Amino acid sequence: MKNTKIIVLVVISLFTLLLVSCAPGSAQSAGGWSGVTVHNNIIYVGSRDGRVVAINASTENLEWSYSLASATALTGGLSCSPTAVSAAIYTTPMVDGDLIYIGTYDGRVFALNTSARGKNLNFPRKTYGEWVVFVGTGAGNDAIVADMAMKGDFIFVSCSDGRVYSLEKTFGDLIWRSEVLDEKHKKLWTSPVIHGDTLYVSTFDAHIYALSAETGEPEWSFKSEAGFASSPVIYGDTIFVGSFDRHLYAVKIGSDVLEWRFPEKPAGNWFWASPVVDEGIVYTGCLDGKLYAIEADTGKEIWSYQTEDQNGRPSPIVSSPVLMDNLLIVVNESGTVYVFDLAGELANEGVPWWTASIGASVRSPFCAQEGLVYIRGEDNQLYIVDIDNRQMSQPIPLTAES
């Protein structure tokens, strides 16, 4: 009897461990949500299986793909818990001439040459200017989650060791690394933004830092009450940044006083996506599914629009809105695309000019160019939405077999 009891206990314990570690709502592995870039008619995007994929925008054919997976890739092991696919890509490929710069979840920054990758040569092909470097401790634990920034000959990388790194873009040499900007969380998951000769970084521990782009020395900082969820955006001399306390903050550069925060009472959820600013109006998406248009000077709401999923329920806005000419494009997590005409008759009423659904979940940054919107879905497919013709092409699979 006792034996049965003990065996039952062992089985229950094992079952429980498996159940809780793999059940929905438990930890989710890092899969990546790389953004899309289009340059010289080539679409560059990171896939969910850790590859950089180059696709011809006209023919929609695969030009090349290159796996960033390292030989020492970590797996979930016994637990389905948050051990990551080491090559998970959260950054948007950054193009400069023939080189593509991209960061990975295991803390590596790659410079890939489009010709060398097209010929499938061994990596890194130094004669083609290719390199790979680790940032952080180099142990592969210091994830790069946010988009990188580039200015002149330098690349700026936010790293999960809480520092910003400046790399020389020809050889990947380290120029400087900042002090730890987030001692509490020891992670930086927001992008550095360049304004003049200064980098601006927001942190989870409620700071905005201004760093010298040349030396990485702090020049100014602003302290808030709650952590910042989004990367900062600068318009004029004002920084706009979303917060975990369900407000959007506006801070004058150099000031230690809050300019305004929106809304007066907290919104329905975090302001996770970075806002965009145009003609004195801040457009910001919230995880409560609403798109807000706010006066940049005063923080007063002009209009708001509730985005929804296919069942009419609010759907979070995870990806930052994008401006294309006079069009504002918003894609919510359920994959519904909203196009607002900012110069049209309905510009001040917050009514979309056109909506469409790609039918896949979206968390990645997307880009828009020449009437086309390029979106990477969480189903590892690339969607191209033709706004001018109000059409959607067949999704392009980003899987290794495609």
Next chain:
Amino acid sequence: MSFVELWHLIIGNPILNVLIVLSHVLFGQFGLAIIALTIIVRLVSWPLTRRQLKSSKAMQDMQPKLQELQKKYGKNKPKLQQEMMKLYKEAGVNPLGCLWPMLIQFPIWIALYQAIMSALATTPENLLNLAHRLYPWDIVNQAIPLSSHFLGLDLGQTALQAGALGLLLAIIVGGTMWIQQKMTTAPSVDPRQESTQRMTTLMMPLMFGFFTLMFPSGLALYWAVSNIIGIITQYFVTGGWGYLKFRSPFSQH
């Protein structure tokens, strides 16, 4: 509403949000929040625990009589089982009595485990998913994201990644679990069962020590604290170390 949504609504989200509030109140120390919540859960489930311990104590008190039965009917298994069941019935003890309270507590442990994993938000996906499980309380949203660092450990990393400290944590988890098991597991009256039982008592702590190395340290901290509280309550309720110092008569041969 799906089962997962219902689960989060009734059990998962309340525990998660309380954990985050505790973290905010306890100086932003998530490790302290885990310890505090483990104590709170132990207090809330105290009636069940007490029943479980009493049942275990009753089994302990019956050992001399069970051993007498073993001597008397050792060679006649069906008769031995029959007499044992009779004895249990007379004493008003259900041999599975200490199992059911534990089973009832499992949903709470699962929710606690999930809350720890969710609150740690070790990957960007986890952090984003967390947004939909938080209450609209200022204290909760101002506490996010939580710091996962506690006593030199990153509670979001596996103990294996944490090096020597992680190994120490695995030893503590395994060691405390072994002590707790030894205290509560009544020795068997059957030599073969006794051998299997001894093996199981050793296997469970070894397994959990191994799990400690594979799972985030936050969970290992919870296991360690839970085991230590279990040992303390066991000590005071049953009045001593239980079967910890008990030497099985079969091990002498």
